[in-house]
Amino acid sequence: MSDVKKIAVILASGSGIRFGAPVPKQFLKLAGKTVLEHTLDVFERHPAIDEVVIVGSADNLLLINEIINRAGYRKVTKVVSGGTTRQQSSAAGIAAILGDDHKVLVHDAVRPLLDHATIDRCLHALERGDAVDTAIPASDTVIQVTPESRIANIPDRSVLRLGQTPQAFRSGVLRKAHELAKSAPDLMVTDDCGLILHYSLSDVEVVAGDVNNIKITYPSDIYLADRIFQLRARRIGVGEGDLALAGKTIVVFGASRGIGKSVCEIATAAGANVIAVSRASGVDICDEKAVRTTLREAVESYGRIDAVIATAGILRTGLIAGQNYSIIDEQIATNLRGSIVVAREAFEAMREAGGSIALFTSSSYTRGRARYSVYSATKAAIVNLVQALSEEFLPFHVRINAINPERTATPMRIENFGVEPAEALLDANVVAQETLSACFSQSTGEVIDIRL
Known part of the structure; x- marks a missing residue:
């Protein structure tokens, strides 16, 4: 038998x-x-x-x-x-x-x-x-x-x-x-x-x-x-993707804190070549020239890019009637336009050798949340963006997925919702680990759930 x-x-x-x-x-x-x-x-x-x-x-x-x-x-x-x-x-x-x-x-x-x-x-x-x-x-x-x-x-x-x-x-x-x-x-x-x-x-x-x-x-x-x-959405467990990261080149946008910082620490410890940038280091994902330069320099230094991860995001809570348009525009610019810029420029840097792109959505993409309606709308847009681009990028062996973590203990979360019970939140290191696993899986065009 x-x-x-x-x-x-x-x-x-x-x-x-x-x-x-x-x-x-x-x-x-x-x-x-x-x-x-x-x-x-x-x-x-x-x-x-x-x-x-x-x-x-x-x-x-x-x-x-x-x-x-x-x-x-x-x-x-x-x-x-x-x-x-x-x-x-x-x-x-x-x-x-x-x-x-x-x-x-x-x-x-x-x-x-x-x-x-x-x-x-x-x-x-x-x-x-x-x-x-x-x-x-x-x-x-x-x-x-x-x-x-x-x-x-x-x-x-x-x-x-x-x-x-x-x-x-x-x-x-x-x-x-x-x-x-x-x-x-x-x-x-x-x-x-x-x-x-x-x-x-x-x-x-x-x-x-x-x-x-x-x-x-x-x-x-x-x-x-x-x-x-x-x-x-689909869960990718740690181990489904290839986490043998030694020699891999990974570019992280939004690397100064939260999930992005954890991604950099885990990938570096695993032997990857990590290029970590953020607004704090002078790279705003809304600035296509800065993003393009970052990716070009990574290719010049290491020969290719294996994964690009964009964790940068902005959440502003409050009724939309109480938000001025500068606050609204800021969220749309970073969360949506910034993700488009990263995806487009990463594709150009990867189209010859292939690679993987990870953008971040939120559980609010399935149903908009009162008091953060603009944020919810941008995260729903990320899912549609990923699905569309996965089809455009597939012939070039460039994969792209939307990472969808549950509530995660990050500075952005604390700034908007205060201190919450630790057992009710994901650890940023868990999200980072599974994000890297998703990047080195064969998934594309998918929403990757990360749950407690």
Whole structure:
């Protein structure tokens, strides 16, 4: 059993006719990447998944391979041609897997919001049986109708579920189902679990899916998915990114205090070449010439820049009616325009060799906070900025993410909210450590949560 693998089969051969876009929906851009890339990211990052097999249409195999090569997906072992139906594509996927004891997850490429917890539930269920479906409770009343569009039956909603993917199988069971289906060309089933049940090959256990694991079918779905991506953040634990910083060159803007100071101390102790600047040292991130000069000198001194981190920010509390425009302009200039300047100039310094950029958002980006409305607005703008720039920068191997720490013990926090219980605040060193981890991960276009 030591040779048993956990393999994801990604079905990416759909034509997207119902969507009506000029390209298949799995290749549409969403939050900085194609839908397919977001889906592949989920399995690439899951520690239990050993391999990924992609099933595409013959017309799109070249594009799929270009995406894989550009992003460097290490777990993708095969890209195979599928058929004109979902069933044919799934059959092609299982045919590419050798051996009958593997745990296989079959997933639609156009479900990019799959979470790791759902994958875990599928894999655990395969310890108990040979077939697993993923589903969520039906929230609406489901009606059965006659050919004349009259209600024939209203099933009990409590026993109804809405199916999702992944579906999970022992490879031999799924292989046998598709072999049997070859002799029944008129068989109409909508998914692989339907095949398993039709041929009575196994019971199918149902595990909980996730309401956010939507399938992109219609144009409105892409807007919904984009909004979910904007609001959904991901944690990067220390150790997920490469924290072997010896010889790395890191430029920190806003380095004189708070999180920026902690980043510099941790990176320096780890052997990185750290260029630490702030307004106190004469570098204001609103000044593009000063930012450009700082980055140019870093390249001249060390040959390249591996990461640029901008922690500089300004928070002014109070009702907006009581703030004069100079206070408003100051926050917009530093928090938003300054971040734009750093991102733009860092990209120019990194576009030849690649690298990573980290900007800072805040938990207030999801919902504006009274008494610091301007600050909240700038932090929401940072998230949109990062998502947009991740798409622009991706061909140049420049990554950019928004770091979203919970309330952190920094001088800016104390100045605005006074002394708070230490146990209610993140330590700046923790935020700094995870910021560095995010910079040296493969994430891009994401909101990286840092929580207590």
